[in-house]
Amino acid sequence: MSDNGCGFPAPGLHSFLFEPIATVGGFEFNKVMLLALITTLLVITFFWAAFGKAKVVPGKLQMVGEAGYDFVRRGIVYETLGKKEGEKYVPLMVSLFFFIWIMNVWSVIPLAQFPVSSIIAYPIVLAAVVYIVWMSLTFKKHGFVGGFKNLTGYDKSLGAVLPLVVVIEFFSNVLVRPFTHAVRLFANMFAGHLMLVMFTVASWYLLNSWMIPAAGVSFVMTIIMILFELFVQAVQAYVFVLLACSYIQGALAEHH
Amino acid sequence: MIANLVQLASEGEEQNPLIPPGPELLVGTIAFAIVFFVFWKKLLPNINKVLEERRAAIEGGIEEAEAMKVEAQSVLEQYKAQLAEARHEAARLRQEAQEQGAALIAEMRAEGQRQREEIVAAGHSQIEADRKAASSALRQDVGKLATELAGKLVGESLEDHARQSRVIDRFLDELEEKAEATR
Numbered sequence: 001m002s003d004n005g006c007g008f009p010a011p012g013l014h015s016f017l018f019e020p021i022a023t024v025g026g027f028e029f030n031k032v033m034l035l036a037l038i039t040t041l042l043v044i045t046f047f048w049a050a051f052g053k054a055k056v057v058p059g060k061l062q063m064v065g066e067a068g069y070d071f072v073r074r075g076i077v078y079e080t081l082g083k084k085e086g087e088k089y090v091p092l093m094v095s096l097f098f099f100i101w102i103m104n105v106w107s108v109i110p111l112a113q114f115p116v117s118s119i120i121a122y123p124i125v126l127a128a129v130v131y132i133v134w135m136s137l138t139f140k141k142h143g144f145v146g147g148f149k150n151l152t153g154y155d156k157s158l159g160a161v162l163p164l165v166v167v168i169e170f171f172s173n174v175l176v177r178p179f180t181h182a183v184r185l186f187a188n189m190f191a192g193h194l195m196l197v198m199f200t201v202a203s204w205y206l207l208n209s210w211m212i213p214a215a216g217v218s219f220v221m222t223i224i225m226i227l228f229e230l231f232v233q234a235v236q237a238y239v240f241v242l243l244a245c246s247y248i249q250g251a252l253a254e255h256h
Numbered sequence: 257m258i259a260n261l262v263q264l265a266s267e268g269e270e271q272n273p274l275i276p277p278g279p280e281l282l283v284g285t286i287a288f289a290i291v292f293f294v295f296w297k298k299l300l301p302n303i304n305k306v307l308e309e310r311r312a313a314i315e316g317g318i319e320e321a322e323a324m325k326v327e328a329q330s331v332l333e334q335y336k337a338q339l340a341e342a343r344h345e346a347a348r349l350r351q352e353a354q355e356q357g358a359a360l361i362a363e364m365r366a367e368g369q370r371q372r373e374e375i376v377a378a379g380h381s382q383i384e385a386d387r388k389a390a391s392s393a394l395r396q397d398v399g400k401l402a403t404e405l406a407g408k409l410v411g412e413s414l415e416d417h418a419r420q421s422r423v424i425d426r427f428l429d430e431l432e433e434k435a436e437a438t439r
């Protein structure tokens with residue numbers, strides 16, 4: 001990819017490969033794993049500081065924490081599932097949201113500068129958790145046959161196209177849905193990281209003689225992309241949780 | 257784009273970004289599991305309890321304020337009623353005083369009128385009596401004087417009373433008639 005002679009170190013898949021920083025008993029521990037664990041530490045530390053000794057009259061930190069908590073609880077879970085049904089899933093959704101968000105935010109944090117969620121393994125784990133939750137809910141609520149009817153949008157009034165609909169719906173809901181759920185987050189972060197790396201590297205690479213204005217443009221683009229990424233990171237965390245809620249809602253819904 | 261990436265990945269020896277490396281899956285699971293359990297078991301119950309307490313406190317405060325408002329309202333109404341009653345009473349008293357005053361004045365006026373009339377009547381009767389007394393006295397004196405005068409003139413004493421008085425009376429009547437005629 002980078003052997004076209006100009007020597008521009010174009011970002012590519014290799015930007016997502018990390019040499020292990022430590023090897024413990026054959027287990028290669030790399031930078032992304034470290035970031036994932038720091039994410040856990042950060043989220044828990046912040047919310048422990050905010051909610052650990054929660055008071056009726058909140059301090060500043062607790063207020064910020066409550067705003068975040070309320071955003072997910074009221075803004076996402078109650079909105080989609082309702083207060084009564086949704087209450088059970090609030091812990092899952094709150095931890096999903098903040099875990100994903102912080103994993104994404106690493107993209108623009110100096111030194112880290114890598115979104116953990118652009119490694120497909122992390123979105124897959126989270127999508128799998130959600131998948132297991134709503135699939136088991138479906139069968140628990142509707143029974144085995146009813147569960148399948150729910151998953152396939154089974155409706156006798158469709159008549160002749162019913163088999164087609166059942167096949168498509170089954171394919172779309174049971175097989176494609178978890179895949180898109182994970183890949184949506186992954187691909188957004190992946191592409192965002194590529195863009196950031198490209199503009200950052202380019203503004204350095206173009207920094208010679210007559211190319212300097214182009215380097216300036218590239219640098220401005222880096223700043224813009226960072227701001228845009230900050231937005232996308234939050235939106236993707238939001239979308240992931242919103243979809244999780246809507247899957248659960250679909251599982252709980254009565255099929256018509 | 258994904259197809260492109262897959263193609264790219266399968267061409268070279270490079271990794272396929274869509275195939276998750278095993279260790280990453282493990283780390284991801286552990287990292288998320290820790291976050292989830294801490295939230296589920298500790299932090300969210302904690303904050304929910306506090307939010308519930310706050311809600312209760314706020315609702316309690318609102319209820320208290322509501323009760324106080326109702327009480328204030330009733331006290332205000334009570335005061336208003338009392339004030340209206342007092343105003344009414346004051347107006348009644350004023351009216352009464354006015355009526356009493358008017359009655360008193362009328363009474364006094366009547367009394368004054370009566371006394372005045374009494375005094376005037378008394379004056380009139382006094383005058384009448386005086387006049388009568390004066391008139392009779394004058395009549396006698398005039399009669400006596402005239403008799404004496406006439407006696408002196410005719411040279412005889414007109415001792416006969418009956419005749420005397422008749423003559424005098426006639427004379428006086430004539431005088432009065434003259435006086436009437438000249439008036």
